[in-house]
Amino acid sequence: MQEKIKKLIKDALENLEIETNDIVLEHPADLKMGDYSTNVAMAVAKSVKSNPKELAEKIVAEILRLNLDNNIEKVEVAGPGFINFHLSRKFFGRSVEEILNEGENVGKNKTLSGKKIMIEHTVPNPFKPFHIGHLMTNAIGESVGRILKHSGAEVSQDNYQGDVGLHVAKAIYGLLENENLQSKIGTHNLQATNIGLAYARGAGAYEVDEKAKKEIDEINKKLYSKSDKKINEIYDWGFEVTMDAFEDLYKILGTKFDFYFLESVMADIGRDIVKDNMGKVFEESEGAIVFKAEKYDKKLHTRVFITKEGLPTYEAKELGLTEEKFKTEPDMDLSIVVTANEQADYMKVVAKAISIIHPEHEEKMKHITHGMMRLSTGKMGSRKGNAITGESLINDVRDAILEKMTDRDFGNEEREKIANDVCVSAIKYSILRSSSGSDIVYNVEESISTEGDSGPYLQYSFARANSVLEKAKKEDILPDPHAFPDEIFEVEKLLYKFSEVVLRASKEYEPHYIASYLIEVARAFNSFYGNNLIIDKTDKSSAYKVALTFAFSFVMKAGLHLLGIQAPERM
């Protein structure tokens, strides 16, 4: 439709002998102003020395002369010189029909078809708790991945595990200090929680206790050399148990990883790359091996890749990791990494180094950053290791939801499942409603409220639509997109825009466009629901309203999927 209207405008301008290369066609902010709008008249008014409003009138006259097809109801000039297009009742009926035909494929586009993309996110460290920051990268990474897939890309996901390093030594120190924490009794979640406590203890001691610091450094050396049998045993158990606990969380969150990379392996690969590029990229400075990125870009700075002790830093490991990813997927078109904001600058330096070594990779790396999650109520996690864990937040939110569900008549299994889905939706939506880089304030109460701006509100709207459709089935009213009434409902004016929203979200790697759009559609649907009796055998247009309800439910379900959220049929 967009292209058709653009063509129409272009033809009209040509006939009037007005030159312009770029026609901007957008949706007006207010639905009352029409469905599409262009500013060409204002844009070219100056160059043809004409009053924008008069020029707009002339263009409209020419457009009308060119014959409208029955998708366009009327064209008019408004405001300072906008030309507004109002689409016809038929158009909206047709777009509902189209959505019905597309079903769960609704909103897909092919802009990325044939492209291979790998996205890295979540990245919790074994031996450390999965904290709420990991929920941020998970929600954003998962959603971006799904959006790109909806645009035709072949998407795989990878996770990167810090299996070595000081944090492991700190956890093991804590475990040795308090043997109770090494208990193998209970679920791996419980055991992982104990390891998290041990880590917090070790991390705390490392800061304030000289003796402990020495011991931890000692443990760290033993971990590298694998010389201590007891430490090795604790390590093997702790690694497995924390990784298993992460897998449980991924299941709840709806994430599946295709590749896992280990930091210990990347360290060696990274070190080799640095050595192979000495002189070319890296140089020695104060005993360490560094990359002076400011030589290439004034805004970048020098970073250490190999310490004077000969140990590869995060930067060198990242180098190895990227190399390994391109080896794993040789024809990869894009490698995306999602991390916190504070990594933005290192990533630029690392990316610069990589593009000097592999110029062909330069355009194939993309870094997405996320902000911090703070909780609006209760204590915030301190920096020293006792941050709020993802699991405890999930449990709190789930409990609050179960409390709200007491008047609902569900079996235990369904109740649990729904509480889970609603909980994940509450958290993920709160993250995804804002643009990616911004910090968010998470408010448990607001996130589970169905009044307004929340994931549960979206799910509720879907469940409601579903319940209408159930009734339609019982009453034998089949959807018919041709039986439309004269009235055009607001929800119809939004539904056909879904694919455009997906496209924009995909181009900008921004899930929040989907989130805001879904709220808008849900609101329009709930309003439609409130003001219309959908199932009504005495109403000729009932079959159309059922079709519209179907269309809404497809769009909502697909949209929620793109946010990484389940759409329960009942709630």
Added chain:
RNA sequence: GCCCCCGUAGUUCAAUGGAUAGAACAAGGCUCUUCUAAGGCCUUGAUGUAGGUUCGAUUCCUACCGAGGGCACCA
């Protein structure tokens, strides 16, 4: 000191250089003998400051004010 990101209703967030800057929460009122009232309908309130570019600036540029992050061997 240098670099990056940000500053929008009381609060939490939106707004591809466009029209009267949108929502939601909070406050008040109305609404279930209709399909989920976890809903719907109605009523207030904002672009940090000063300039500039533009027919038009929340958006671009400059300065200032304010908050956050990064800047050599942690990740």
